[in-house]
Amino acid sequence: MHKLSTSFGLLVLIALVSLSCTSTAQTIDVELVPAFPNLTIPLPTDIQNAGDGSNRLFVCEKTGLLHVFPNDPNVSETTLFLDLRGQIATQSEMGLLGLAFHPNYKENGFFYLNYNVQRGNKFYTIISRFSVDSEDPNKADINSEVIMMEIEQPFQNHDGGQIAFGPEDGYLYIALGDGGSGGDPLNSGQDLRSPLGKILRIDVDNPDDENGKNYSIPETNPFATNSEYVQEIYAWGLRNPWRFSFDQPTGRLWAADVGQDKWEEVNIIEKGGNYGWRVTEGWHCYDPNNNCDSIGLIGPVWEYSHSVGQSITGGYVYRGSNVPALTGMYIYGDYGSRRIWALDYKSEADVTNSSIVNTPFAIYTFGVDENNELYVGGLNSKIHKFVDPSGNVEGKELNTGATLHPAVPNPASSRVIIPYDLDGSMQVSITIFNSIGEEISQLVNQKEERGEHQVEFDTTDIPGGVYYVQLTTEKGQVTRKLTVEH
Structure with missing residues (x-):
């Protein structure tokens, strides 16, 4: 990954094109259509599958509802898998933000949630494990909660929210924003004594009973043996990583980091990597009046200015079969401008970014089903999916333009x-x-x-x-x- 040695600007130059558009190293004809026309989930924060062969989708709603339903376009209602509305905080950017199923969910029934609570005048991020009901696969056991981590939040925004298991190591990865307000007033992103502004990594299969923790620290974490720092840290220097994902074939960890005033970032996360915030925003000194020291920081693989979009929403590398032209591309969007792009990353010197769809809704989240087909969740909208308008689903070469x-x-x-x-x-x-x-x-x-x-x-x-x-x-x-x- 390219490390910064000097500070210089970038401007992403992207054309605004129609819902079916042409804009990459090959022509990409893509349409975004309602995947479940009879369902509306107003505030979807995460879309996941259980990986258990049941072909179900699970959708977190910011309000604290966790929905489950069959992956069937004719479905007309969801089943309430879990209801946390009575215990979570939903102010500002808080709520039920992330869901991850244990790699052995089919056998052990464990799933994990990232949500916020308020206690008095303080706010917290909670990472918890729950179990599925022993008699009903479409219902969670609300009394099964085991809290893994509690992290105090100084403000009500920049909570991160994504959690996911690494495909190669089986550890649980957790995204946390810098704690909120604006400009990272506590310098959490660069403070290795704080878990905020980081991606954490923990081992949920081996509790640390000696220290009273329901998880342990992976031995290969960057600060696993340094008790002066937060030992759970995997990477740092992040402002508000709103959605990350693993690309299964390559093992790459992709993260979208929401910017402050000027720049939105797409990052490939490395163990022990410092992604710059609040020293840098994107490739640039956050404080333009300060010739910041950016040596050793890792720059984004792509960025765009706030003239293009104002709040990035991270997605997935496409590995489905419905739209062969998207295969291997990182698909992401912007909440403010409502655009979706395909980023074709081959190397640091060979990166192509293409605008593929303009949506009528604010883009809240992405998710994939058991067949790796990609879904988009929007504010007060239906869940959408990508289709190839030519009907080509066999991988045949499309018109390249x-x-x-x-x-x-x-x-x-x-x-x-x-x-x-x-x-x-x-x-x-x-x-x-x-x-x-x-x-x-x-x-x-x-x-x-x-x-x-x-x-x-x-x-x-x-x-x-x-x-x-x-x-x-x-x-x-x-x-x-x-x-x-x-």
């Missing part, structure tokens, strides 16, 4: 070649933008014929830093990152 290949070399210090392919005769433009969105050079602006093309760009006389190559056709846009080093 225009393909923008990575610049060669990248990073560059002098002349680079930018290859691209066209599937037909069309008007095409290729433009270079700098990190603050200023146009540096328009390399192509003409009608071109079908086939393989390339254009050269001389970086000798421009400052080092991150730039963007943007290809535009009548079908949409694609943007690739170009790093210049002198």
Whole structure:
């Protein structure tokens, strides 16, 4: 993962396109349709499956309700799996925020929740284990709760909320925001004595009876042997990671971190990684008047400014079969702008971000079913799913439109070649933008014929830093990152 050595700006240049759109290294025809037209869950915070072969979906609602229903488009009502409305706090961003099923749920019936409570004038994040009812698979045993962790929250926002089991290690990962307010007034993100602004990792299968804990610290945690720091820490420097997910085939941990004033982030989380907050916001010094020391911090794999969206919602790497063109791409959205993107990450130098859908609802959460099909939950809306309007579900090659290949070399210090392919005769433009969105050079602006093309760009006389190559056709846009080093 790329560590920051200097502070410089990025601007994500993304086209706003229609519900069925074209905007990536290949044309992606995607539609978002109601998955369960007869159901409405107003405040969905998490969508999960139990992984037990039952083909059910479970949906957390901020108010404290946990719904379960069959994964059937004709379903007309949910069953109340668990009702926590009488014990949780729902002020501001608090509520029932996360659900994770134990990897052996089919055998042990354990599931875990992340929720908030108020005690007097104090607020807490609670991580608890519950059990399914021994006689009814669609009902939890409310009396089975075993509290794993209690974490005091200084404010009512930035609680994080996601919990998930690592596919390779079986440990429980927990996302916590910086505690709230604004600007991280307690500097929790960088304080290793605080669990806030972190992703934690615990072993729920081996309680630490000696220290009175219902879990233990994995020996490979970064501070497992350092009692001066929070030993549960896996990674830190996060503001409010609103949804993270594991990509099962690669084991990568993807996290979306909500920004403060200017930048939203997509991160790949590494053990022991410091993701910068509140030293940096995205790739930038959070305090623009302070030439911050960003050495050793890990920058995002992608970011976008608040001119594009104001509150990122993390999703999943798509591994379903309904939309083959999305396979291997990280799908995420923005609560404020209501857009959804597909991020195609191959390496630090080969990242493509494409706008694929504009939704009519504020994007609250994503989830997957047992077949890895992706769902989107929105504010006061129905749960939606992605479909391929062509009906292609066999993985057959879709119409690619225009393909923008990575610049060669990248990073560059002098002349680079930018290859691209066209599937037909069309008007095409290729433009270079700098990190603050200023146009540096328009390399192509003409009608071109079908086939393989390339254009050269001389970086000798421009400052080092991150730039963007943007290809535009009548079908949409694609943007690739170009790093210049002198």
